[in-house]
Amino acid sequence: MIVKPPEKTEQLRQLEIIMKRRSSIPSDLSELYGRELAGYLGEQSLPYYLHLASFTSHYDLYNLRLEFNNYHFQMDGLFLFPTFFLLIEVKHLKGTISINQAGQLIQTKESEEKIYQHPLHQANLQKEQLQHLLYSLGHDTIPIHTLTTLTHREANLTFHDPDVIPIQQLPFRIKELSKTYAEAQLIADKRLQLSKQLISLHRNRPLSFSKLTKDNVKNIKRGVYCPRCEAIMKRIYGTWKCYSCGCQDKQAHLSALIDYSYLFGYSITNKQARWFLLLDSIYTTSRLLKQLDIESKGRTKFRIYNLKNLLLRK
Structure with a gap:
């Protein structure tokens, strides 16, 4: 059940209007728009593959931005299964994807390289913050698994990591994880209640506006x-x-x-x-x-x- 669907962020809506209304677009704004749009497109493809995993009972929350200890953290996808919670970091990148010796993700596309933080490191940091928040809400024993999925069809992964996978492998990985996490944690009503509680804590990123100069x-x-x-x-x-x-x-x-x-x-x-x-x-x-x-x-x-x-x- 999708409790919070994948939607355009307010930042993406704002950037779309900037792209439409400005007569010239600075390169940094164009790149930011590309990243926001890629994130949205990646998240949109997740529900189909979650459905293929054939789980009858899970509650799905997309693009959830929460606060803990005066800091905000944002998760691309959080999925509440009966035996574990799955936190997914989405990357909508095409080209050759590799990991260097420093643990950074490298995207090579048309002879151009871009360097990103390792997505699992991002997801694990979000996991730490989520665990602390869940503890404060009275849920301290629920296992949380982190996973990164590459959603672009032209992503060529050059390394093997069971938790950094093309999106087509997601249903099979979820079935494997269901065998690893076999002990029931929360009944459906409790997970739905928690989902609604987390949504009530969701806060959009504040927008920044241009001055009328x-x-x-x-x-x-x-x-x-x-x-x-x-x-x-x-x-x-x-x-x-x-x-x-x-x-x-x-x-x-x-x-x-x-x-x-x-x-x-x-x-x-x-x-x-x-x-x-x-x-x-x-x-x-x-x-x-x-x-x-x-x-x-x-x-x-x-x-x-x-x-x-x-x-x-x-």
């Missing part, structure tokens, strides 16, 4: 995108119209305002909304913002609207 705003593609063809729409006769494909949508500005909130933060004024939505009228903009039914403070032209609730509606 002259240099930043010059690099931003403004306007309301057409939901059909992504051309810039015009506000006319109480609706948004795309003159490229003919699409009309009264609520198209909602998506643009969500983009704004991911770029610059949750607070917006009438002037800033006019600038971003490419509107001329103070009164039209004020009407659109009031119709959102969101929190605001201040009066008249100094009123500040809080867009955060828009993200919960998407």
Whole structure:
């Protein structure tokens, strides 16, 4: 049973909007986007192979970010089986994958090498933190096994480690582990209860926003995108119209305002909304913002609207 499904992180959603709205993308942002997207794609492939393991009773939590002793740790996948818990670190890497003498993971792709921390070291550190947290919740004897799976079909592993495997081997490895961990730990109801408790402790990573400086705003593609063809729409006769494909949508500005909130933060004024939505009228903009039914403070032209609730509606 998937209790917390694999979903795009807020960081990935923000990076997608940055990639869409910026006219030039720094290389570090492009690389960060690639890593976040790869992680999401890797996690998406796990449910299918977990299902192939033919376990009738397990509770699955993806991308769980927890806190212990004022530090946060994030697990790609945590799976609560009757006899043990499985913590999986996902790597969506292609090319030749090797481990050097220093215990680092080396990815070689098109004659280019990239060096990563050994993924099992990452998983084992998460395991230590999870064990301490579970102990504080009254669960101190449950065995936790760590495993790394390579989810890209073009990953060529040059070494053998039973716990660093291509994803196609995951069902077979889980069956082996079920024989190793044979003693029942928690009944289904207790594991479901624990799953919900861990979800209640989940905290998203805080986002960082760009400042509305002259240099930043010059690099931003403004306007309301057409939901059909992504051309810039015009506000006319109480609706948004795309003159490229003919699409009309009264609520198209909602998506643009969500983009704004991911770029610059949750607070917006009438002037800033006019600038971003490419509107001329103070009164039209004020009407659109009031119709959102969101929190605001201040009066008249100094009123500040809080867009955060828009993200919960998407």
